[in-house]
Amino acid sequence: MASNEYVVRTKGLVKEFHMGDETLRALNGVDLDIKRGEYLSIMGPSGSGKSTLFNAIGGLDKPDAGSVFINDVDMAQLDAKELAYLRCHTIGYIFQTFNLLTAMTALENVTLPTVFAGAPTEEGIERGMEMLNKVGLGHRLHHRPGQLSGGQQQRVAISRALVNTPAIVLADEPTGNLDLKTGEEIIALLRELNKMEGVTIITATHDYKMVDVSDRVVWIRDGKIAKIEERADIKISVGGMEDASGVASHSE
């Protein structure tokens, strides 16, 4: 179960995108506290701001206003080297489009973060193989992404995200490009890793299958948090969640 220390805190996050004469407020003041070790899902329809929030938390894009604190350190205060260190050691990233390096094999992809971390080659390879075995790809070490299925590629991406034992794993629509069954396997894998390794997992998704494994669910809409719910408070009726508008409704 999640401890009560907060690994990520955001305060008043604002992000605007300027397109010609128009300005789009993707994030309109988001305050969110994420507990260490929890599995948190940020759910919302397309355009709700969940990917923008994901980018802000992960240090992939600077917000226009507000702050993000990771382990009580303000991300805006970090210089390029410290930010790189954060991305290498503290945060692991998983994307909808897997984002594996196509020129490298699965093992090389997974060991790349260990190279940046300064680990010796043998140690890196050992950790890489261990991670790939954990996700069930021990027999596909030397295949390139082009030779792997979508589900396998995402497993490689998950191994890569975890190889430096980060405190946080950020997943942006991890099941977006996967079929139903594979998506369920990936979600189960993430939950298992969350329980076994104690790593905090934050997913931005509109896949309702994610709700079942989450400790908490944050519903985001139009750049603002609409609702935060504990998993225990969400009732899922058989056959899938009933939802008309993109914000959860539960059967009362």
Place this chain on the structure above:
Amino acid sequence: MSGETVKNAPPSQITLPFSKAWAISMRSIKIRLGRSLITASGIMLGIAFYSSVRTTGLFPSTDVGPEALAAAHRQSWLAIMALLVCFVGITNSMLMSVTERFKEIGTMKCLGALDKFIVTLFFIEAALMGFIASAAGWLLGWLIICILHLFSSGLSAFGGAFWLSSLIQMLECVAIGAGITLIAAIPPAYNAAKMPPAMALRSEI
């Protein structure tokens, strides 16, 4: 479980050993071998023409007088134009190459790569291609002119100073070719490295 605070970590721990950078760059060239060869051919041909003009200058000229001088100037002008065309072509190739790999660059930054790692990787690729293509280009231009003079004038012009001058010109051609390639490759790579990862990853290419 790791939960150490970021500020305590020595930033210098993020590294990219040269051997690894070399291996990654070599792999990138190999994977895109067709494209690399086309770009390299561009460099090679441009340098070959330049080399042929310079090599021609090594042989005693049978023409004399102001017409000969004008002809020599025309040749130099042509050579410089060839280099400029070459440069424009390489710049286009390099821009495309970097733009195609925005996602890759963004991904690497997510794994902890520093901006200078990205620039280093592209630098190695460009330098490798530039040096090899320029050397090949020099050889091509030099050989053609030598063979032509061999047929027309025999072995007389291949005296002692010829070989030393040829060597110096080879170094000149390689320096120019590699220089052009690096000047074309580094600015796009630098700009791509500086992009926020979210923007690089949004790339649709």
